[in-house]
Amino acid sequence: xxxxxxxxxxxxxxxxxxxxxxxxxxxxxxxxxxxxxxxxxxxxxxxxxxxxxxxxxxxxxxxxxxxxxxxxxxxxxxxxxxxxxxxxxxxxxxxxxxxxxxxxxxxxxxxxxxxxxxxxxxxxxxxxxxxxxxxxxxxxxxxxxxxxxxxxxxxxxxxxxxxxxxxxxxxxxxxxxxxxxxxxxxxxxxxxxxxxxxxxxxxxxxxxxxxxxxxxxxxxxxxxxxxxxxxxxxxxxxxxxxxxxxxxxxxxxxxxxxxxxxxxxxxxxxxxxxxxxxxxxxxxxxxxxxxxxxxxxxxxxxxxxxxxxxxxxxxxxxxxxxxxxxxxxxxxxxxxxxxxxxxxxxxxxxxxxxxxxxxxxxxxxxxxxxxxxxxxxxxxxxxxxxxxxxxxxxxxxxxxxxxxxxxxxxxxxxxxxxxxxxxxxxxxxxxxxxxxxxxxxxxxxxxxxxxxxxxxxxxxxxxxxxxxxxxxxxxxxxxxxxxxxxxxxxxxxxxxxxxxxxxxxxxxxxxxxxxxxxxxxxxxxxxxxxxxxxxxxxxxxxxxxxxxxx
Amino acid sequence: xxxxxxxxxxxxxxxxxxxxxxxxxxxxxxxxxxxxxxxxxxxxxxxxxxxxxxxxxxxxxxxxxxxxxxxxxxxxxxxxxxxxxxxxxxxxxxxxxxxxxxxxxxxxxxxxxxxxxx
Numbered sequence: 001x002x003x004x005x006x007x008x009x010x011x012x013x014x015x016x017x018x019x020x021x022x023x024x025x026x027x028x029x030x031x032x033x034x035x036x037x038x039x040x041x042x043x044x045x046x047x048x049x050x051x052x053x054x055x056x057x058x059x060x061x062x063x064x065x066x067x068x069x070x071x072x073x074x075x076x077x078x079x080x081x082x083x084x085x086x087x088x089x090x091x092x093x094x095x096x097x098x099x100x101x102x103x104x105x106x107x108x109x110x111x112x113x114x115x116x117x118x119x120x121x122x123x124x125x126x127x128x129x130x131x132x133x134x135x136x137x138x139x140x141x142x143x144x145x146x147x148x149x150x151x152x153x154x155x156x157x158x159x160x161x162x163x164x165x166x167x168x169x170x171x172x173x174x175x176x177x178x179x180x181x182x183x184x185x186x187x188x189x190x191x192x193x194x195x196x197x198x199x200x201x202x203x204x205x206x207x208x209x210x211x212x213x214x215x216x217x218x219x220x221x222x223x224x225x226x227x228x229x230x231x232x233x234x235x236x237x238x239x240x241x242x243x244x245x246x247x248x249x250x251x252x253x254x255x256x257x258x259x260x261x262x263x264x265x266x267x268x269x270x271x272x273x274x275x276x277x278x279x280x281x282x283x284x285x286x287x288x289x290x291x292x293x294x295x296x297x298x299x300x301x302x303x304x305x306x307x308x309x310x311x312x313x314x315x316x317x318x319x320x321x322x323x324x325x326x327x328x329x330x331x332x333x334x335x336x337x338x339x340x341x342x343x344x345x346x347x348x349x350x351x352x353x354x355x356x357x358x359x360x361x362x363x364x365x366x367x368x369x370x371x372x373x374x375x376x377x378x379x380x381x382x383x384x385x386x387x388x389x390x391x392x393x394x395x396x397x398x399x400x401x402x403x404x405x406x407x408x409x410x411x412x413x414x415x416x417x418x419x420x421x422x423x424x425x426x427x428x429x430x431x432x433x434x435x436x437x438x439x440x441x442x443x444x445x446x447x448x449x450x451x452x453x454x455x456x457x458x459x460x461x462x463x464x465x466x467x468x469x470x471x472x473x474x475x476x477x478x479x480x481x482x483x484x485x486x487x488x489x490x491x492x493x494x495x496x497x498x499x500x501x502x503x504x505x506x507x508x509x510x511x512x513x514x515x516x517x518x519x520x521x522x523x524x525x526x527x528x529x530x531x532x533x534x535x536x537x538x539x540x541x542x543x544x545x546x547x548x549x550x
Numbered sequence: 551x552x553x554x555x556x557x558x559x560x561x562x563x564x565x566x567x568x569x570x571x572x573x574x575x576x577x578x579x580x581x582x583x584x585x586x587x588x589x590x591x592x593x594x595x596x597x598x599x600x601x602x603x604x605x606x607x608x609x610x611x612x613x614x615x616x617x618x619x620x621x622x623x624x625x626x627x628x629x630x631x632x633x634x635x636x637x638x639x640x641x642x643x644x645x646x647x648x649x650x651x652x653x654x655x656x657x658x659x660x661x662x663x664x665x666x667x668x
Contacts, residue, residue: 002617002618002621002656003618003621003656003657003659003660004618004621004622004624004625004656004659004660004663005581005582005621005624005625006625006660006663006664011664036661036664036665037661037664038661039636039658039659039660039661039662039665040636040639040658044661048657048658048660048661049657051660051661052657052660055660080606080611080612081566081570081573081612081613081616082563082566082567082570082602082606082616090611092609092610092611092612092615092648093609093611093647093648093649095647096644170606170611172609174644176644177644
C-alpha cells in the first residue's frame with residue numbers, strides 16, 4: 001500500500017503510541033514535548049522504522065474494516081505503462097553484482113550484472129570515459145576493467161557505465177563510480193630501526209624493514225587516488241613475528257607502527273589488503289624482527305713518552321662520544337654499540353712499547369703480534385676492559401716479516417718466517433739504514449718470495465721486510481691514526497669491532513656506503529639486508545641476517 | 551513483421567506517457583484533492599508527465615512504483631527529487647534497488663511531512 005497521503009487520524013494514534021511506548025519516543029518526549037523524529041539521521045533510523053511499522057499495522061486494520069485500500073506495495077517488475085512496447089515483458093531493472101569500487105593501479109577487476117528474478121535476458125554494453133581504465137569483454141554481462149597504472153585524481157573519479165538493452169524495451173543505464181588506488185611503502189622519517197630499499201628506490205616491491213623484538217618502528221604509507229587508511233587492513237602474515245596498528249581512517253599519508261614480536265630472529269610480510277571481499281593485496285613489504293645485538297667496546301689511547309714518533313695526533317679524542325653517531329647507523333641492522341674509554345678521565349696511556357725505537361709499534365706478522373704489542377696488551381687490562389672488545393689507538397704501526405735466512409746481493413729469492421699472500425708487483429722496503437732497498441715481489445711459493453729484480457745489498461737473517469698493512473685482527477685491535485681524519489679513525493674503530501665474533505661477525509665487503517667496506521673510503525655508514533659482495537673470498541653477505549642474534 | 555521507425559516509436563511513447571499521466575491524474579484527484587485544486591487538469595497532467603519521466607530515470611518503471619512516486623510528488627511538491635537534498639541522497643544510493651530507494655523515500659517523506667505539519 002502507498003504510505004501517502006498520510007491518514008491524520010492514524011498518524012495521531014501512532015504518535016500517541018510511539019511517544020508513550022517506544023524507548024526512542026519516550027526519549028524524545030522526556031520533558032513532555034514531543035520532539036519529531038529526524039527524517040534521515042542514522043540515530044533515528046530504528047525509531048522511524050518502528051513508527052512506520054505501527055502506522056502500517058493500524059492502517060491495515062482500518063482498511064480491513066472498510067477503509068480505502070490502495071493494494072500492496074509493488075515490489076517492482078512487470079510492464080512499464082509508458083513503454084510503447086508494454087506487454088513485451090520488459091525488465092524494470094537489473095542488478096549490479098557486489099563489487100569493490102577500488103581497483104589496484106596496474107591491475108584489473110571484473111564487474112557483472114544479473115537480471116531480476118523472472119526478468120528476460122537483456123544484452124549489456126559497458127563503456128568508460130576514464131583515461132585511467134580500459135575495458136575487455138565490454139559487450140557481455142561480465143566486463144574486465146583494466147587499470148592503465150595511473151591512480152585516480154580523486155575518489156570515485158572514474159565512471160563505468162553499463163546499458164541494458166532488450167528488444168522493444170527502453171534501455172536501462174547505470175553508472176558505477178570507481179577509484180584507481182595505489183599504495184606505497186617507504187622509509188618513515190621517524191623510523192626506529194632499518195629500511196633497505198635494495199638500491200632501487202623506484203621499486204617499492206623489494207624493500208625490507210627491520211624492527212627490534214618487543215619494540216616498534218614505523219613505515220611510511222602513501223596512498224594515491226583518493227583512497228584512505230580506512231579502505232585497507234594492514235596485516236602481517238605471521239603475527240608471532242610482527243604486527244601493526246590499524247591505519248588512521250581518513251588519512252591518505254601516514255606512518256604506520258610495526259610491533260616486533262617476541263622472537264630473536266624471524267621474517268614475515270606486511271600486506272595492505274583492500275577492505276572488500278576479495279581482500280586484494282595492493283602492496284606488501286618484508287618485515288624482519290631481530291633481537292638487538294649489543295657490541296661492547298673499550299677504547300684506549302696509547303703512546304710511548306720515550307719515543308717522540310709515537311705521540312698521538314688526537315690525544316684528547318673522545319671515542320666513547322662517537323657511540324650515538326654509530327648507533328644511529330647500526331640501528332638499521334638492529335644492533336648497538338656500548339663504547340667506553342679505557343681511562344676514566346679519557347686521558348692517553350703511556351706505555352714504553354717502542355723497543356726498537358722506530359717511532360711506531362712494530363708488528364711481527366709471523367708471531368701474531370710480538371713484543372711491542374704484548375706490552376700494550378699487558379697495560380690494557382683491568383675491570384674497565386672486562387667483557388669488552390679492546391681497541392688500542394696508536395700513532396703508527398709497521399708490520400714486518402723477518403728474513404728466515406741471510407740473503408746475498410744478487411739473490412732473486414728470499415725466505416721469510418711465516419707465510420702470507422703477497423700482492424705481486426707491490427714494492428716493499430727490506431732492511432734498515434744504508435742497506436735498505438725496495439723490493440718487488442714477482443711471485444711466491446709458501447714462505448719463499450721470488451723478486452722481480454736481484455737484491456742490491458746483502459741482508460742478514462732477521463732483517464725486517466715491511467708489509468703494507470692498515471691493521472691486524474689482534475687483541476687488542478690496533479688502529480693507527482696515520483694521516484687519517486679523526487672521523488675516519490672513529491669509524492675504523494666500529495669497522496674493526498664489526499669483524500669480531502663477539503661484535504657483529506661481519507666480513508669486509510665492497511660497498512662504500514657501508515662502514516664494513518674493505519677500505520677507509522666510506523661515503524656513508526649503512527648496514528644492509530641487500531646482499532653485499534665480499535671483498536675476500538667469494539659470494540655475498542646479508543648483514544642484517546649474518547649478525548648473531550644469540 | 552511490422553517495424554516502427556524511431557519517430558513512430560517516439561510518438562507512441564509520448565502518447566503512452568500522456569495516457570498514463572491522465573490515469574495518474576485521476577488517481578491524484580481522488581487521493582490528493584486539496585493539492586489538485588491548486589492547478590488546472592491540464593497543468594496537473596503536464597506536471598505528472600514530468601514526474602513520471604523523473605521516476606523513469608531512477609529506474610521506477612512499473613505501474614505500482616510510478617503511482618507511489620506520483621503520490622510523493624503530490625505531498626512534497628513537483629520536482630522534489632531534484633530539489634530536496636535528502637531525496638537526492640536516497641536516489642543516488644547505488645546499493646539499493648529502485649524499489650528499495652522508493653521505499654526509503656516514502657518513509658523519509660513521512661517524517662518530512664510530519665515535521666512540516668508540526
